[in-house]
Amino acid sequence: MKSLSCLVKFILPVVLIAGGCVFMDSSFAIEIKSSAFRDGEYIPVRYTGLGEDVSPPLSWSGAPEGTQSYCLIVDDPDAPMGTWDHWILYDIPKSKSSLEEGIPKEATLQDGSKQGVNDFRDIGYDGPAPPPGKPHRYIFTLYALDAELGLEPGLNKESVLKSIKGHTIGKGKLTGLFKR
Numbered sequence: 001m002k003s004l005s006c007l008v009k010f011i012l013p014v015v016l017i018a019g020g021c022v023f024m025d026s027s028f029a030i031e032i033k034s035s036a037f038r039d040g041e042y043i044p045v046r047y048t049g050l051g052e053d054v055s056p057p058l059s060w061s062g063a064p065e066g067t068q069s070y071c072l073i074v075d076d077p078d079a080p081m082g083t084w085d086h087w088i089l090y091d092i093p094k095s096k097s098s099l100e101e102g103i104p105k106e107a108t109l110q111d112g113s114k115q116g117v118n119d120f121r122d123i124g125y126d127g128p129a130p131p132p133g134k135p136h137r138y139i140f141t142l143y144a145l146d147a148e149l150g151l152e153p154g155l156n157k158e159s160v161l162k163s164i165k166g167h168t169i170g171k172g173k174l175t176g177l178f179k180r
Contacts, residue, residue: 029062029170029171029172030060030061030062030063030142030144030170030171030172031060031061031062031172032058032059032060032140032142032172032173032174033058033059033060033174034056034057034058034059034140034174034176035057035059036056036057036101037056037176039174039175039176040175040177041176041177042135042176042177042178043056043127043128043138043176043177043178044056047127047128048127048128048129048178049126049127049128049129050128050129050180051127053125053126053127054101054102054125054127055087055099055101055102055103055124055125055127056101056176057098057099057100057101058072058098058099058140058142058174059097059098059099060097060098060142060172061097062170062172063094063097063144063170064144064169064170066146066169067094067144067145067146067169067170068094068145068146068147068148069090069091069092069093069094069145069147069148069149070090070092070093070094070096070142070143070144070145071089071090071091071092071142071143071145071160071164072087072088072089072090072092072099072140072141072142072143073085073087073088073089073140073141073143073157073160073161074086074087074088074125074138074139074140074141075138075139075141075157076128076130076136076137076138076139077137077139078130078134078135078136078137079130079136080131084119085118085119085156085157086118086119086120086125086126086127086128086138087115087118087124087125087126088115088116088117088118088155088156088157088160089103089113089114089115089116090113090114090115090116090149090151090155090160090163090164091112091113091114091148091149091150091151092111092113093111093112093113094148096111096113103115103124103125104124105122105123105124105125106123106124107123107153107154108153114151114152114153114154114155115153115154116153116154116155116156116157116159116160117154117155117156118157123153123154128176128178130178130179130180131180132179132180133179133180134179135177135178135179136177136178136179137175137176137177138175138176138177138178139173139174139175140173140174140175140176141171141172141173142171142172142173142174143164143168143170143171144168144169144170144171145164145167145168145169146167146168146169147167149163149164149167151163
């Protein structure tokens, strides 16, 4: 039995890599953080629909070699009607390692980044505004991509995720909480 588990540990990864899959291990983890809140902490009201509703400052490090662009998706998996998309930002240049507070709600930003349509049917960031009750999680997921995709602005999350499939070489998550 022990020899079977050893075989699985060493042969399975080789078979998966040879078959075109890439193993995402910790060396491909991107650290994403905010100076406004820490992972697992509450998002300040300023960055919510109950406050000024501006996007929080974000920064990241640890992108894998070969990164050509980034994509950021912010969603709430605890929304009553299923996961709710708050921000879709893509074609972020590889030279970026941060986003300042208050990204404008424009389809195409000055640096060439594109913003998609969130579930509020808006371009850009719309912060947390959950119904009263338990805290919701707001997950900021940053994807490092091996290509510049050159997508049109105004796409929804589903379209962006289809476009980045097969191009993701690293990923990082930051989770903020908010409740009324």
